[in-house]
Amino acid sequence: MLITMNVNGKKIDIDVEADEYLVDTLRRVGNLSVKRGCDTGCCGLCSVWIDKRPTLSCSTLSVRANNKNITTIEGLQEEASEFAEILVKEGAEQCGFCSPGFIITVIAMKRELENPSEEEIKHYLTGNLCRCTGYMGQLRAIKTYMGVK
Structure with a gap:
């Protein structure tokens, strides 16, 4: 499915799977600071902001980021x-x-x-x-x- 995100001030339209996690989507578009660590939401390696709130991207489906502002350390x-x-x-x-x-x-x-x-x-x-x-x-x-x- 096609979603739209604003990642670090840049609008991105991207096709994602229904079960794809935001960590994987962000890495796919070049935000390599977002890392996969524990896959349980316990280590914080995958932390990003969604609408200025810290969020664990390894436990957030990409579809939940549709029409949201995503901020990575970049x-x-x-x-x-x-x-x-x-x-x-x-x-x-x-x-x-x-x-x-x-x-x-x-x-x-x-x-x-x-x-x-x-x-x-x-x-x-x-x-x-x-x-x-x-x-x-x-x-x-x-x-x-x-x-x-």
């Missing part, structure tokens, strides 16, 4: 670069495999929450897994990025 380069620099300064960047999904979630959190507590930050990030870090460096980086003490 569409947030300036903000993503800013946060990535802070991650590096805090020693929180490791292999980078989880980074696109993690960073897009952090950017959404910054837009949604004002001066969040450490518990609110941890809750917002539930479902974003990183196998390289102990999360303390990432938490420091998030607080720095969000201006939280």
Whole structure:
């Protein structure tokens, strides 16, 4: 079936299968930062925004994105670069495999929450897994990025 999506500001008409997941559709049109990880909606690697809300694309059928605005990290380069620099300064960047999904979630959190507590930050990030870090460096980086003490 033919669907229309606005991906990172660009209108895309694409033929999808009824059971095709958004992660696969986005990768097919060149958004390779969107990764398939656990296939259970638990790791956050496939995170994108649908109408500015963080969404797990591995558990969202592409047909549900019809006539929606989809944002991947490719569409947030300036903000993503800013946060990535802070991650590096805090020693929180490791292999980078989880980074696109993690960073897009952090950017959404910054837009949604004002001066969040450490518990609110941890809750917002539930479902974003990183196998390289102990999360303390990432938490420091998030607080720095969000201006939280």
